[in-house]
Amino acid sequence: MTTPVPDDIDVVDWLNAALAPNESTQPADLASLDKQLAALTASLEVAVDEHSALLGRLIDDVSRSVPRLQYDLHFMREGSLSLQSTLAHITNTTSSNQPGGIGDVLEKLHALDTIKTNMTEARDVLREAESWSMLEPEVTSLLAESNYSKAAERLAEAAENLFVFQNTPEYESRRGVVVSLENQLEAGVSSALVAAINSRDTAACKGYYEIFERIGREAEFFNYYVGARAEPIFTAWRELPSPSPNSSSSTNSDLSPFISSISEFYSTLLTLLRSERTQVARIFPSPRHTLSQLLSSILSSLQPSFSQKVSELSNDLGPDAVIDLVKAFRATESFALDAHDILKILDAPPSDALQRRGSDKAHTRRHSRRVSISLSGRTESRSSLPGKGEPDEWDLALFEPFLDAQTSYPALENRYLSSRLPQLGTGDTARTLKEETDAVLVLADGALARCVAFTHGYALPGLLAVLDALISSFLASVSSSSFLASSSSHISFAGPGANVDLFDLDYAPADYARIQALLHLLDAVRSALDRLVGFEGRVRSTVSRALVENDITRSDAKIEGMTSGEQRILVESGMNSRELHDLLQSLSSQPQSGEQFGVVAHPEVFPGARKAIMGLAGTCQTSLQDVILSPLINRLKTYPTLSLWASTSASSTSSASSAQTDLKIPTFSLSPSETMQRVAEGLLNLPRLFEVYADDDVLAFSIETLPYAESELARLQAEDQPHSHSHSTPHTRSGSLSLRPAQKPTPLNPETILSLWLSSLGRSLLSHLLHDTLPRIARLSSAGAAQLASDLAYLENIVQALNVEEEELHRWRVCVEMRDEEGREACRDAEQRDGVLSHVARIRGWPAS
Known part of the structure; x- marks a missing residue:
């Protein structure tokens, strides 16, 4: 029953109608009717109370407003009557006067005012x-x-x-x-x-x-004050030793006489500032600005100038100049921060009295004038206080001399690092590489720290390029043949040990020692990569810290550990370039997560060094393959000069047999030559050799640089693509695709790694056979061709067992199996004639056309 009661209806009738039972339904329950009646009664009581209260408020408002309304009407009537009387009086007065009388009065008043003004001016002039x-x-x-x-x-x-x-x-x-x-x-x-x-x-x-x-001679007073108070500072500066090549510090812990003396000079200057802080506050109305100008005057009056000393440091010293430059800069920066702390105490706003007494007056360092001056001249000799956030004059004077050295910092650092770059020794190759790599990265760490200390990261692009070039040159020197050749001279090998079955292989103890040394060297290269990746992580951490804590890319950011003058000089310098911003953005960007196995890929910091490591790993792998294949390649040296290539006995026998039976006997029915059998046996024995190093995961390192492994890796990655979201097993090993961090490394199990190595060895041997050995055969008879075809067919079956499919090998076999008539006809066909057929035609004596 939520329908409101209409205003034009009787309440009693409405209640009876509402409570009457519906004829179309069963009689209503009395309990339900009682509840409805109670609810209606309560609603009516609330409505009555609300209307009663509203009516009471209306009556009160009316009773209060009626007396006030009578008073307001009476006040308006009295005001109207008064206004009427006043207007009538003004009208009567105005009409009784002549218009010319008002003008005369005004003229007299103006004349009197002019007389008064002139008399006042005359009195002042007198x-x-x-x-x-x-x-x-x-x-x-x-x-x-x-x-x-x-x-x-x-x-x-x-x-x-x-x-x-x-x-x-x-x-x-x-x-x-x-x-x-x-x-x-x-x-x-x-x-x-x-x-x-x-x-x-x-x-x-x-x-x-x-x-x-x-x-108006506050500047002269300031000159007297500076001249008296700064004389001990000037004396200490004149006694400062000049930088010389012999005084340069060779280590970070030793301090040259100049660096020690300049630190003492700054200490003396800070002592003066602390003592003058209280003095200038009692004398000058603007103590903070006065103390700042005192410091500026001292720095600008030094002889020789501060910039000359810094130039001597950067130009007159040898490779160690950057060390002293960084130390001098750090001492200067420390002094500037301490000076700012002293001045900050005086940053409290001056009192009203001091503000009225020329708080806008500055004290410019100049000679006392004994010439005529004017008010405009005195005004020009004053300068306003630096604006909020503006650097002080002394702040800029301290750090501007270092700007040229900071701009050329990469070249200075390159000169220092080149003089400290370790020279490769003649000891154990792997151990030497690890030790020297650590030494190089220690130097790089020091250079990174000096870059942050000296340029606050603004010289990072140039420094990273220098470090990349130095690390690359060091790793390239390792790849020299003389260094790799000495890697086995310091490895002792006592034989295969428990694997006595390896004694039947064609390897000497020196070969095993060489293999072991190259594996150790490959492991050292992997260690060098790990250290390089760690150093790249430290570089990214340094950049991230600089951006999070000290946003050096924003000129309006307050950077901890830098004064406003130092920050302004760096921001406005040429080092604040697009190259710097791009580098910071790339190094501080979030890494990209690979789809496979949650691998995280970071942008390369040292692409040249990574490329050099890749090249060194490939050189080690190639050298290792040369040692492993050396017995087989040695057997192939005499292969082109075998006498059976020019033999004709097999050919006549084959011709007679063919005449009697009219059947062609395929060449693969012949037994392979002894040399080819030994080569094939050597290939089949390679898995036994690799079983010795099955537990050494160094073979998985940089697997993509293994010769002829790219196509096999591409095939494996294509096969793994449908399973890219599957998880690796605990026995998988990661091929070092981290050399190219943009790629997603595919984890490889030991069986796959062994297969890749065997396939690479097989392809390398085939490459040597097809491009170096077979072309050196001088003449090939029909019987020799049959024997060569048998050898190639046999070798083709062997390499297929190593998962090697070589089309050129098959092409050689097909061309060698051709009869003379078929070969001559193929030579005349331009579409069939290729490099292999040309070689076969030459040794078979087929005409060129």
């Missing part, structure tokens, strides 16, 4: 004339009495009134008198001022500053 006539004798008398304060007040009044004579012939003479008297006042005060500064009489210095301030 007073000024009387004052200027007594100025010089009055000030001279005050100076004779040493009443400098009164004399300063008198001169300040005269300078303020000098504008009266502006654009008159007397102006220059009056101005000259003022300047001459100011010079006399300054000369009389100077000796007492210097004595007060030296005796640290703060009260006297404060009084003298007020005198200089009144005559």
Whole structure:
């Protein structure tokens, strides 16, 4: 029952109708009717209460408003009557006066005002004339009495009134008198001022500053103050030893005399700033700015200049110059931060009195003037305080001399690292490579730390290029044949040990030693890659830390450990280039997660070094293959000169048999030659050789650089593509595709790695046979061709067991099996004639056309 009761209906009738039972339904339950009646009763009571309260509020509002309304009407009536009376009076008064009378009154008032103004100006001129006539004798008398304060007040009044004579012939003479008297006042005060500064009489210095301030010569007062207080600093700077090639520090722990002395100089300067912090606050109205200008004046007055000293460090020293430069820069930076902390104490806002007393006046370091000055000249000698966030003058003066060295830092670092690059020894190859790689990366770590300390990362692009080139050159030197050739001379080999079945292989103990040495060297190359990857991680960490904690790419960011002047110089330098921003973005970007096995790929930091490691790994693998295949290749040396290639007996026998039976006997029915049998046996024995090194996972390292392994790896990756989301088994080994971090490494099991090595060895041997051995056969008879075809067919079956499919080998066999007529016809067909057929035609004596 939520329908509201209409206003035009009787409530009693509506209740009866609502409670009446529906005739179309069964009689209503009395309990249900009672509940409905109770609910309706409660709703009616609430409605009655609400309307009663609303009606009461309306009655109260009306009862309060009616008396007020009567008062308001009465007040409006009285105001209207008063306004009517006033308007009538004004109308009567205005109509009784003549229009010309008002104009006369106004003209008289204007004339009186003009007379008053002229008389006031005349009085001021007479007073000024009387004052200027007594100025010089009055000030001279005050100076004779040493009443400098009164004399300063008198001169300040005269300078303020000098504008009266502006654009008159007397102006220059009056101005000259003022300047001459100011010079006399300054000369009389100077000796007492210097004595007060030296005796640290703060009260006297404060009084003298007020005198200089009144005559507008605060800069001269500041010059006197600096000259007296900075003399010990100038003496310490002149005694500073000059940098020389012999004084350069050779280690990070040793300090050259110059670095030690400059640290002491900064300590002395900080002591002066700490002592002057309280003094200038009692004397000058702007202590923070005054102390900053004091430091700027000291730095600009050093002889020889600070920039000359820094230039000597960067230009006059040898390879170790960068070490002293970084130390000098760090000492300078530490001093600048300490100086900022001292000045920060004085950053409190000045009081109202100090603000009224020339808080906008600066003290510029210049010589005391003994020439005439003007008000405009005094205004020009003052400079406003640096804006908020603007670097101080001394801050810029400290770090600008280092900018050239910072810009050329990669070249300086390259010169130093090149002189420290370790030379390869003649000891154990693998151990030497590991030790020297560690030494090179230690040098690179030091260079990275110096780059961050000296340039705060702005020289990172150049430094990383230098480090990449140095590491690459070091690894390239390892790839030299003389270094690899000595790798087996320091490896002792006592034989195959428990694997006595290897004694039937065609390997000497020196061969086993050579194989072991090359495996150790390959392991050392893998270790070098791991160390390089670790160093790349430290580089990324350094860059990330610089971007997160110290955003060097933003000029408006406050960087911890840098002053505003240092940051501004670096931001506005040529080092803040697009190359730097791209490098920081690439190194600090989130790594890309590979789909397979959750592998994370980072961008390369040292692509040249990785390429050199790849080349070194490939060189080791090629050398290892040369040793493994050396017995087989040695047997193939005499293969082209075998006498059976020119034999004709087998050919006549074959011809007779063919004439009697009219059947062609295939060449593969012949037994392979002894040489080919031994070569084939050597290939079949290769798996036994690799069983010795089955537990050594170094064979899986850089598997993609293995000769002829690219096609097999591509096939394996294509086969694994449908299973890219499957998990690797615990026995899989990862082929070192990390050399190319953009690729997704495919984990390989030991069986696959062994298959890849055997396939690579088989292809390498076939390459030597097909391109170096077979072309050296001088002449091939029909019987020799049958024997060669049998050898090639036999070898083809053997290499197929090693998962090697070589089309060129099959082509050689097909061409060798051709009869003379078939071969000559093939030679005449341009589509069939290729390199293999040309070789076979030459040794078979088939005409070229």
